[in-house]
Every structure is written in structure tokens, then in C-alpha cells.
Amino acid sequence: MNILQNENLIIESSSSGAELTRIFSKKHNRNILWDGNKKHWGRQSPILFPIVGKLLDNETIIEENLYNMTQHGFARDMDFEIANKGDAFISYSLTSNESTLKKYPYYFELLINYTLNDDSINIEWIVKNTDSKDIFFSIGGHPAFNLPFYEQDDFSKYYLEFKGGNNVEKINLNGSFTDDTKFIGDLKRLQLNPELFKNDALIYTNIDEVSIYNDKDSERLTISMKNFPLVGIWTPYYSETNSTAPFLCIEPWYGLADSIHSNKIYTDKKFINKLGKGKVFTASYSIDIH
Template sequence: MKLENQFLCVEIAELGAEVVRIFDRQKNTDVLWEGDPAYWKRHSPVLFPNVGKTFSSQVLIEGNTFPTVQHGFARDSVFTCVSSSGEEALFCLSSSEDTKKVYPYEFELYIRYVLMGKELTVEWQVKNCSDRNMYFTIGGHPAFRFAGKDEKKEDYLLKFPGKETLTYILVDPETGTGVPDRTYPLELEEEMCPVTEEMFLRDALIFDEGQIGEVWLCRKDGTPYVGMRCKGFPSFGIWSVKDAPFVCLEPWQGRCDNIGFAEEISRKPGVVELPKNEIFIKSYQIIVA
């Protein structure tokens, strides 16, 4: 599936309804990570019904324990293309007997992509088709490749408009779950900080409390390369792999469990509670400079 205009070409796969390419026609370069498995095989997966890991890789729902996988099953599920045009496409994943083995709710997950100028809007719609409240987290995970063949992390900066400083937490290396009682400062100079290999030695940086509503990956001289507008997201992740020529900018509605969390999903900090027959809607924009 392709969305195209004079500025961008966007390719979307039915597997995971995942954007697998964003090509800048004016600069003749790919902006989205190509999925080289030597570093990371994915491009821009949608994370549902859980962002990150749950503690002990399981979740407690109404007294029953279900197994989970990191970032949920949606990214490895085949979606149906409901509609498409030159600059817009809508995909759907519905609950099934297989999904109910690990997530007991009936749901419909719609993912809409809208291309307008040099912006791609990503919209999620989650419909609760169950007869009771439904609980989930959902997030984006797009990876942006560096423009130059030999460029490294040190050739880029991150810009956070309007911010003077940010605080983040890290994940416990053994369980992959959050350690919220220890925070770290991300010092900014003129709203920017350098991208370095050392940033990701302990996996992702996790920013809670709605700190990030806009972020840009910029060249070393401060020139914008690609940005994201994500107003109203309570959590945000920034991640990469050692020596990999990309950075992931990840808007999250909810996030991984905190270390040691073993209570009902309804008590999970940041979880979305969706009443029956209601629809949850959230969106963000990828902006190519």
C-alpha cells in the first residue's frame, strides 16, 4: 500500500499495519529505517495491547493470568485494509479466538494514515466490543535513519521546543520493566542535546508526565531533519541500538510495567480504561523537514 504526493512516498504493510518506508522525494532520501536485521528488523511497529514488557511477561485480568510478549501482538498480526486513496489509508485488526488466548477482550483496532504535504498523521482508534471495561496501552515506535551513508549518532542532535530540561527513567536490565523511583536529568542547551551511543547503554530513555509534545531529530548544525508532534501523550520513549544509524522516537499512551508490578491490569499506572462500546482515539504526526 502506498500513499503519495509531490513531497513524500509512504509505504505501509498489512503485517502490523506498519509503515515500512517514508521517502523524501525532494531530497531523494529515505527517512524511515529500512529494517536491516543486523541492528533491528522493524521500521515503525504499532504497540498494542501493551507497550514494552509486563513484569514476569504476564498480565492479570479479572483474576486470570495471561502470557504477554514485548510490545503486544498487533505488530505481528495481519490487518485488513478497510479503505485507501492516494493520500489516506485505514487498516483494521479485530479480536479473534487466538487473541483471546492472551487478551480476553473483544475489540477493533483501527489505524489510519493521512498524508498531507510533508506530514504523515498516524491515528489509532480502539473500539471496546466487550461487555465490560477494557484495559490496554498503545504506542508508536518509528525509527528514523540517518540521511548520510556514513553518519553516526554523533552527527545528530535532539531538539525539544520550549524545554530547558527533561527528566527520564530507565528500565531494569533483567526484567525490562520501569524503575520509577530513580530519575535522571537530560540537560538541554538552547532546547537541544547531542545524540550519543552512551545515551542508550541501558536501553530506552523513558519520559513520563507528558513532558514531550514535540521533538526533532536535527543535524549537528541544528538544521531540522525529521520531527514529531505528539500532544497529550503521557509517556515518550527514545531508543536505539549500539552503533545503529537510527533513533526511535516513540509516543506512548501508557508504557511498560513498573518493576515488581503484579496486580490487576486495572491498577496499572497509566493504563487506558475504555468502557464498553466506547472508542479511544489518539494521533501524532511525523514531519519531514
């Protein structure tokens, strides 16, 4: 594990998947990030690339050839190199290779950068097109935060506050795939309860910021993702007990699962990103612990 720390925070990350594996708040004396207990979910903050969500039949057609890729893509299961490291930052790199080309026929370099600030972590993604043509990709984050903040609290004592535009849409899921879209308008607040997650994740467009609040406490966690097209909100739901896992994922996305009506053509996917030869895509979001 690679460790960065300051007066307020300790963060750890791994070369395996370039995954953030720990956020510890010295101020609150608690772990902010989920511990990866496989009883509920064995990951903590995987990088989703070059797809977000699932492909129909785990298949996609790129330049008339059929490729197989499992949910959320291959980056989360690959070893990254440490490209750079300092007292307050670390940079991981994944370069296209024989293994990736069998699943995704583009040449690229993917950089994942973590920077530790006073009370926050900045996560930056850089995709470099090293191919001789345009490339297409999706990318997303999937950080899981311990919820409740304190063991004695109930999941339903928490709510989310949103900041963003007044043209928010909710994209509904049918199983693992996207279906219809509902216009929400101005989304400000959402009281949490387990049944929200009966049909898997909540997916919204045009959200710049999501904060997790407790009804009785001033402590909050804010995920800022200005200009991101999508955010997913997810926790496993257990129907037999009408309960959830003890964490909540706030997931900034530049990409989306296949539609139930997908034609499987990769470049036709909704929210797909096109990157010209020699061009660089950059996006970043932050996690603030208040």
C-alpha cells in the same frame, strides 16, 4: 505493500501489523524510515498493543486469570484488514478474535490510519470498546528513522530538541523494566552520543514534540505528539565498539513496561488506559520532514 504519494513524499505500509514500511522524501532524495535490516533490528514502525514494553515474566493477570504476552503485545504480528483507502489515506483494522482472546480477554476493534499531507504523515490510532464491560489497554508507536541522515555523518553530530511542559520526568529502566523516576524539569536539547543508550531506551513524560537536527545542516525531522503521556527514544547500543545501530526510534506511547516491583495485575499498570463500554479512544501523532 500499499503506496501513497504526493509531490514530496512516498509512503508504504503493510497489512502485516499495519506497519509503516517506507517513507521516502523526494525533496531530500532519501529514505527517512529504517529499512528493517535484521542485522540491527528487523522491524520498522511496529504498532504496540495492548501492551507497551515487557511484562514481568511475560505474564499478566486480567480479571483474576493469568495470560501470557510477549514484549509490545500481539498486534504487530497480526494481519490487519484494509478498512478504507483513498488517494491520500489508508485505514487498517484489527478485530478481536479467537487468537487475541487467548492472550487478552477483551473485545475490541483497533484502527490504524495513515494520512499523507504535503511534507508530513499523520498516524491515528482508534480503539473501540466492543465488549460488554470496561476494557483496559496500552498502545504505542515505534517508528525508526535513519540516522545519520547522510552516510558520512557521525551519530554524535546530531542532537534532539524538545517542546513540552516544564514538568518533564525521566523514567529509568532496570533491564527491560521501569524503576525510579527522576524530575528533569524543562528539557530543551539533548546532544546524541552512543553511551546514552547503554541502559536501553530513554523515557520522558510530558513531551509534545521531538526534532532530530544535524549540527551543520538545516534538514530536520520532527515528531509531534501533543498530549501523549510518554515518549521513548531508543537505538541498539553495542558496548564492544561503543556504537549504535544506524537509526533512532522516537516512540509516542500511551503505556509503559512493567515496573521491577510489578504485582502483574494488568489494571494496576502505570499509564494503563480505561475505556468504557461502547466508548472510543483516539490519539494521533505526525512525522514532519523539513
